[in-house]
Amino acid sequence: MEKEKILISACLLGQFVRYDGGTSTVSNPILNRWDTEDRLIPICPEMAGGLPAPRPPAEIIKADTEGVMRGINEVRTKQGDNVSSFFLDGARQALALAVEHDIQLAILKEGSPACGSRQINDGSFSGRKTAGQGITTCLLRQNGIRVFNEKQIAKAAKYLGKLGQSRS
Numbered sequence: 164m165e166k167e168k169i170l171i172s173a174c175l176l177g178q179f180v181r182y183d184g185g186t187s188t189v190s191n192p193i194l195n196r197w198d199t200e201d202r203l204i205p206i207c208p209e210m211a212g213g214l215p216a217p218r219p220p221a222e223i224i225k226a227d228t229e230g231v232m233r234g235i236n237e238v239r240t241k242q243g244d245n246v247s248s249f250f251l252d253g254a255r256q257a258l259a260l261a262v263e264h265d266i267q268l269a270i271l272k273e274g275s276p277a278c279g280s281r282q283i284n285d286g287s288f289s290g291r292k293t294a295g296q297g298i299t300t301c302l303l304r305q306n307g308i309r310v311f312n313e314k315q316i317a318k319a320a321k322y323l324g325k326l327g328q329s330r331s
């Protein structure tokens with residue numbers, strides 16, 4: 164049986180996809196092992212949705228992610244541009260990739276308006292964080308995929324172990 168795959172934010176693997184053109188590379192032995200086992204499926208949802216790198220930083224107004232999903236709130240740049248459609252399209256592509264690879268587990272970069280899973284900016288462009296999740300995280304969770312951040316890789320590995328047992 165094929166090993167379970169893991170969806171992962173591309174910036175965590177050293178790809179230059181962040182809004183500032185940089186990376187958020189994580190060095191972790193578990194990630195290295197998964198990489199050699201060919202389990203990691205990277206995606207940058209913001210770029211998959213059509214945004215370039217670098218790009219203006221964006222935030223979810225009032226951190227109301229579910230509102231964006233329902234079409235009653237927006238993801239905006241500081242200049243006020245509505246970039247919601249890029250974020251929603253990127254989230255749909257991340258979900259499609261997860262479905263294609265039968266993925267049940269994702270490791271996404273904390274704090275991002277696309278990939279955050281516990282905290283995001285509060286939408287005021289003041290640097291304040293609040294409890295919340297990004298657009299891609301929200302869509303993945305709505306479809307039963309467990310999302311961990313880059314500081315929870317050991318926890319994610321335990322979950323992966325349980326998945327492996329339940330599938331065997």
Ligand code: SF4
Pocket residue numbers: 172173174175180181182206207208209210272275277278
């Ligand atoms: S959208 Fe996600 S993968 Fe892309 S740069 Fe931001 S945190 Fe990284």
